[in-house]
Amino acid sequence: MEEKVKQLASRLAEIADITNAQALLNWDQLTNMPNGGAEARGRQLATLAKISHDLSVAPELGQLIEDLLPYADTLPDTSQEAAMIRVAKKDYDRETRIPGEFVGKITEHISNTYMKWVEARAQNNFELVRPALETTLELSREASSFFPEAAHVADPLIDISDNGMTVGIIRPLFSDLRKELVPIMQAITSQAPAEDACIKQYFPEDDQIAFGEKVIRAMGYDFERGRQDRSAHPFTTRFSINxxxxxxxxxxxxxxxxxxxxTHEAGHAMYEQGIDQALEGSNLASGTSAGVHESQSRLWENVVSRGKPFWECYYPQLQEIFPSQFGNVSMDTFYRAINKVQRSLIRTDADEVTYNLHVMIRFDLEIDMLEEKLEVRHLPEAWNERYRSDLGVLPASDAEGCMQDVHWYGGLIGGAFQGYTLGNILSGLFYGKAxxxxxxxxxxxxxGKFDVLHGWLKDNIYAHGRKFEAPELIQRVTGSSMTTAPYLAYLKAKFGELYQI
Amino acid sequence: MEEKVKQLASRLAEIADITNAQALLNWDQLTNMPNGGAEARGRQLATLAKISHDLSVAPELGQLIEDLLPYADTLPDTSQEAAMIRVAKKDYDRETRIPGEFVGKITEHISNTYMKWVEARAQNNFELVRPALETTLELSREASSFFPEAAHVADPLIDISDNGMTVGIIRPLFSDLRKELVPIMQAITSQAPAEDACIKQYFPEDDQIAFGEKVIRAMGYDFERGRQDRSAHPFTTRFSINxxxxxxxxxxxxxxxxxxxxTHEAGHAMYEQGIDQALEGSNLASGTSAGVHESQSRLWENVVSRGKPFWECYYPQLQEIFPSQFGNVSMDTFYRAINKVQRSLIRTDADEVTYNLHVMIRFDLEIDMLEEKLEVRHLPEAWNERYRSDLGVLPASDAEGCMQDVHWYGGLIGGAFQGYTLGNILSGLFYGKAxxxxxxxxxxxxxGKFDVLHGWLKDNIYAHGRKFEAPELIQRVTGSSMTTAPYLAYLKAKFGELYQI
Incomplete structure (x- = not known):
């Protein structure tokens, strides 16, 4: 078995090397690449994708995994080898059960849909992209059908990014959350809105970058094993845990x-940097799910760097860097400005309280479409109706309505959104445990000291990488299954104080 | 045949994609990568190298090429398809004739030798690296032995970077050149050295970069299809011709x-950017040899940007950017400073006149070692003796003597140096033709107009990529074989005027 474990590790390392090379080609494309490089870069990425796919579905790999599964069962629960074998099995099944031809069809369709969406959104004309979106829905259902054992049509799609999560787990959590969030939002937005002119002044870009880097260095992001660049949309990527x-x-x-x-991206990055070095190069050396990943970006962005204790330390420093902008702005005014709550139309601009309402609307609509309760041609009205009922606002156009986010137009329908709110719920759960x-x-x-929090997160969450699926990790960390209570308690305490509710 | 040509093109494109991905991983390592990334990057590069090697020696590729060779012979001389097939044949032969096991042995040996060299050079102790260098010589001879049809033991090694070139072609050229260069150097260095304090002042780094970028943009380097970054050693790399x-x-x-x-690297880069777009993605889409490549870096660096006409345009602009440094320095003083000729020990710091003497010493010593006329243990004395006789200086240590350059310690002995001087000779030849x-x-x-020169170089040299080997390209451009006369005429005119000789 020793020899077979080595062979498996070596095959998985080869796949990881290529995946990481692809990640570098993508990173370069979004940060450094001159325009002229786009066409060849597309070819290079396609070639690497083909090679890594071929390696990922190699029958020899499948055989090796089958041979090793009984051995994995003899190993202790927390064994790294056992986890490597089981995760390899899950990845191999997913790769092989979706036929290569179908993947090719989806890839081409999504690429075309994306281009249609860019056009449709610019022209505010949903009809332009509707037929493509209808095909996406069919393909999403077809993708799900390769996993007939799933309890719900969306489960296999959710499992891609949030492995171990299901509609059965998520629905009651989200339903609880919405029930509590709507009245909080209503209580806050019945008051006069927070004054936020102070954060809309002129701030020299280099000074902003320097301040942010100083903060995340203090938090524990390791610049010896990372760097920050600029891009059109912020993202985190990794070529190794170092x-x-x-x-x-x-x-x-x-x-x-x-x-x-x-601070958001640094949260994602500290998770990856914090993975046990013993896992480096294996199939376990990355975050375990979208939701757990998002819990870390949200924890460092919201719970920490939108919190009062943080600014009690850093606001005087910020005032020193921007004396003309903040010199005469009280800490209280600044704190209220960065935590302004408002009913709004755009998810990515939403505050901590309303953000999840945006996400849950999308999740519910996805599920309705997958369940064939909602037809794509009725998506605009359904979207608007939910915004009216949940958030009390009405999009003036489909461009800021159901064509707002790229997800359904640059990927499948199903599994795209739940991670954001799972992440928020988990940020409260994990922070509470810490x-x-x-x-x-x-x-x-x-x-200004973050090492106790960072150390606890590292030991309890980061270090494990993909060793445990999200539900098992949550169980291990909290001793119970997922619950919204600590997150709601956190929100109520913070915004209760801010708005005296 | 149509179908087989397509299959060949597709296999070659796949290899090119991986090679270009490797190049990006290397570029990133030298420009952006945080220290922590080194170990994983080594693994990723090794995995890509293995994959591209496997594809390059695939028997199916060899068969395809064999099937297509007779077809290539039926095509016109300048046919792109024919060139693709013939270049594929040559590359395939080289890849397959050197056994994979031997490549592995060499790679490991060179990596160890490099580390020994770093240590030996720092301690100025040649004995530390001597045994490794002796093995390198044996391995270099062994590498050559896989090409028993070669007329000279060094020819297969030279052919790797300067394909089509041989000791038989190079020796008489270099012998001519040395005979002429030594008296020029003597005549110049018998005069008082040029005053160059003006270029050793303080120049803010960003202003230097901005000026250089302005110049190469004017020359024709296309920033829409390229970019400039900083690294410890300047280099050019390409991920496509765009x-x-x-x-x-x-x-x-x-x-x-x-x-x-x-301007040196921009010369290399304009060559690659100038390749016919029809060759993009094929095995013909790169420069044809080290020598021809170097001819372009030298042409733009020396012939153009160290020339009087260039500075008659740009010196006033330079004075505006650096008024306190150059405001009171005459154009003549500046021009003499940047063209200072001196007997020196270090190749990379050498001027236009003496540079080739440094290179030819190395070439002769390489050949002597490969011919077993010179033993590695006598290399230090042989080196010093040649510096004394050719340049009239004596290294104070082996660190600035035979351990000065990385080439023999980070690669094979043979084929490493001739390209520099071939490039200089060709820069004169091509510029003369233009x-x-x-x-x-x-x-x-x-x-300040470079488009006529750039256009001529593009049409006559750049556009062809690897379609013609260097000797054939030279024949096509100049109507004759390689000769040193135009280069010597250029040097004599320039330095004759500067030093009244």
């Missing part, structure tokens, strides 16, 4: 943009 | 460093 890079975008007239995207273990974390943060 | 990047290094106390490395066609080129340059 080279995890983030990007940001800066607006000289909006302080929110660069700073909170920097506080139980170390009640002085807020005081530490007030002193 | 994404050709250069790097430079800047010293704030030496104007020579960044500017001339920028002048015959367009005698007003110097006047154009004086007006």
């Amino acid at each position: 080279d995890v890079r983030i990007t940001t975008r800066v607006k000289s007239d909006d302080f929110l943009e660069a700073f909170f995207s920097t 506080l139980e273990a170390h009640p002085d974390i807020p005081e530490q943060i007030r002193q | 994404d050709v990047r250069i790097t430079t290094r800047v010293k704030s106390d030496d104007f020579l460093e960044a500017f001339f490395s920028t 002048l015959e066609a367009h005698p007003d080129i110097p006047e154009q340059i004086r007006q």
Whole structure:
């Protein structure tokens, strides 16, 4: 078995090497590549994708995994070898059960749909992209059909990014959450809106970048094993657990943009950087799911860097860097400005309270479409109706309505959105557990010290990589299954104080 | 045949895609990669190298080429298809005749030798690296032995970078050149050395970079299909003919460093950018040899940007950018400073006149070692003796003697140096031909216009990529075989005027 485990590790390492090379080609395309390079880069990425796909579905790999599964069952629960074999089995099944020809068909269709969407959104004409979206829905259902054992048509699609999660788990969580969030939002938005002119002044871009980098270095993002560049949309990527890079975008007239995207991406990146070095090069050396990943970006962005203890430490420093902008702005005004709650139309601009309402609308509509309860041609009305009922606003156009996000037009329908809200729920759950273990974390943060929080997250979550699927990881960390209570308690405490509700 | 040509093109494109991905991983390593990324990057590069090697020696590829060779012979001389097939044949033979196992042995040996060299050079102790270098010599002879049809033991090694070139062609050229260069150097260095304090002042780095970029943009380097970054050693790399990047290094106390490395690398890059778009993605879409490549870097660096017409246009602009440094320095003083000739020990710092003497010493010593006329243990004395006789200087140590360059310690012995001087000779040859066609080129340059020269080089050299091997290309461009006369005429005219000799 020893020899077979080695062979498996070597095959998986080869696949990981190519995947990481693809990631570098993508990163370069979004940060450095001159325009002229696009066509050849597309070819190079396609060639690498073909090679990694061929390696991922090689029958020899499948045989090796089958041979090793009984051996994995003899190993202890927390064995790295056993996890490597089981994760390999799951990945191999997914790769092989979806026929290569079908993947090719989907890829081409999505690429065409994306181009249609760009046009349709610019012209605010949903009809232009509707037929393509109808095909996407059919293909999404077909993709699901390769996993006939699934309890719900969306489960296999959700499993791609949030493995172990199902409609059965998510629906009651989301339903709980919405029930609580709507009244909170209503109570807040019945008051006068927070004044946020102070964060809409002119801030030199380099100073913004320098401040953000100083903060994330203090939080624990390791620049010896990463770097920050600029790109049109912020993202995190990794070429190994020792080279995890983030990007940001800066607006000289909006302080929110660069700073909170920097702490957000640093959260993702610290997760990857924190994976146990023993897992490097294996199939376990990455975050375990979209939701757990998002829990870390949200935890560092919202719970920490939109929190009062954080700014009690950093606001005086920020005032020193931007004296003419913030010199006469009180900490309280600034804190209210960065935590302004409002009913809005655009998910990516939403605040902590309303953000999940945006996400859950999308999740419900996805499920309705997959269940054939909602036809694509009725999506615009359904979207608008939900915005009216949940958020109390009405999109003036489909461009800021159901054509707002790229997800359904640049991928499948199903599995695209739940991770954001799962992440928020988990950020509260995990932070609560960290506080139980170390009640002085807020005081530490007030002193600009993040190592206790970072260390706890690393030991309990980051280190494990993909060793445990999200539900098992949650069970191990919290001793129970997923619940919204700690997240809601966090929101109520923070916004209760801010808005006296 | 149609179908087989397509199959061949597709296999070659796949190999090219992987090679270009490797190039990006290398570029990133030298420009952006955080230290932590090194280990994984090594693995990723090794995996890609293995995959591209497997594809390059696939028996199916060999069969396809064999099937197509008779067809290639029926095509016209200048046919792209015929060139693709013939170049594929040559590459395939080289890849398959050197056994994979031997390549592995060499790679490991060279990696160890390189580390030994770093240590030996730092300690100025040749004995430390001598045994490794002896093995390198044996391995170099063994590598040559896989090509028993070669007329000279060094020919197969030279052919790797300068395909079509042989000791038989190079030796008489170099012998001619040395005979002429030594008296020129003696005549110049018997005079008082040029005053070059003006270029050793403080120059803000960003201003240097901005000036260099302005110049190469005017020359014709296309930033829409390239970019410039900083790295420890300047280099050019390409991921397609539409994404050709250069790097430079800047010293704030030496104007020579960044500017001339920028025009040098831009010369390499314009060659690659100038390849016919019809060749993109094929095995013909790169420069044809090290020598022809170097002819372009040298032409733009030396013939153009160290020339008088160039500075008659740009010196006033340079004075505006650096008024305190150059405001009171005459054009003549500046021009003499950047063309200072001196007997020196270090190849990379050498001027136009003495540079080739450095290179030819190395070439002769390589050949002597390969012919077993010179033992590695006697290399230090042989090196010093040649420096004494050719350049009239004596290294104070082996560190600045035979351990000066990385080439023999980071690669094979043989084929590493000739390209530099072939490039210089060709820069004179090609520039002379361009002048015959367009005698007003110097006047154009004086007006800051480079399009006639650039256009001529593109049409006659760049566009062809690897379609013709160097000797055939030279024959086509000049109507005769390679000769040193135009290069020597250029040097004599330029330095004759500068030093009244």
